[in-house]
Amino acid sequence: DAKTTQPTSMDCAEGRAANLPCNHSTISGNEYVYWYRQIHSQGPQYIIHGLKNNETNEMASLIITEDRKSSTLILPHATLRDTAVYYCIVRGAGANSKLTFGKGITLSVRP
Amino acid sequence: DAGVTQSPTHLIKTRGQHVTLRCSPISGHKSVSWYQQVLGQGPQFIFQYYEKEERGRGNFPDRFSARQFPNYSSELNVNALLLGDSALYLCASSLEGGFYEQYFGPGTRLTVT
Numbered sequence: 282d283a284k285t286t287q288p289t290s291m292d293c294a295e296g297r298a299a300n301l302p303c304n305h306s307t308i309s310g311n312e313y314v315y316w317y318r319q320i321h322s323q324g325p326q327y328i329i330h331g332l333k334n335n336e337t338n339e340m341a342s343l344i345i346t347e348d349r350k351s352s353t354l355i356l357p358h359a360t361l362r363d364t365a366v367y368y369c370i371v372r373g374a375g376a377n378s379k380l381t382f383g384k385g386i387t388l389s390v391r392p
Numbered sequence: 393d394a395g396v397t398q399s400p401t402h403l404i405k406t407r408g409q410h411v412t413l414r415c416s417p418i419s420g421h422k423s424v425s426w427y428q429q430v431l432g433q434g435p436q437f438i439f440q441y442y443e444k445e446e447r448g449r450g451n452f453p454d455r456f457s458a459r460q461f462p463n464y465s466s467e468l469n470v471n472a473l474l475l476g477d478s479a480l481y482l483c484a485s486s487l488e489g490g491f492y493e494q495y496f497g498p499g500t501r502l503t504v505t
Contacts, residue, residue: 323496323498323499324396324482324483324484324496324497324498325435325482325484325496327493327494327495368434372491375490376488376490376491376492377447377448377489377490377491378490378491379437379448379450380435380437380491381437382427382433382434382435382436383434384432384433384434385434
């Protein structure tokens with residue numbers, strides 16, 4: 282699986298959009314970008330995934346660049362409960378392609 | 393609906409001892425995966441079981457073993473505990489085998505002294 286690079290941490294103000302970047306310059310054509318988050322003392326929670334088109338669900342939006350070498354997870358209106366570690370993961374298309382977690386980015390939402 | 397449950401929540405063991413961790417998947421889910429999360433790191437894949445058979449194994453020593461029962465619950469066993477085994481052990485369940493849409497439990501915090 283291709284590796285990802287994320288900043289160590291970032292913060293944003295409550296109510297504002299949080300834009301979390303991820304670089305995956307070695308991603309191959311059939312690999313997906315997944316985002317999970319882990320709130321303190323809980324297990325990881327699936328957020329969203331995409332291949333090349335932008336995706337949106339009730340939690341977030343995922344913007345993938347045209348060359349697919351980077352992506353941004355957008356939380357449109359961050360709340361204090363969004364404070365967590367966010368993991369950007371690249372995994373293959375096959376069902377047996379594992380989730381390989383890096384260190385993630387710590388998002389701190391301030392009041 | 394109940395999510396993935398794990399027991400115990402916390403556990404303290406001594407070096408050299410053995411430990412058994414338990415996981416109950418979401419009702420209807422047939423696959424269980426185990427992950428180890430050391431402080432400050434992301435979860436690392438240990439095992440996956442589907443329909444009671446091992447479907448994948450990560451880079452962990454043979455001291456780690458697991459099994460899945462007919463009701464799809466699972467146990468993770470670790471023998472000859474080392475200090476470095478101290479970690480949060482996470483269980484994830486999914487409807488079928490593979491790594492699509494995994495739902496994680498809250499984990500078991502293991503401390504080895």
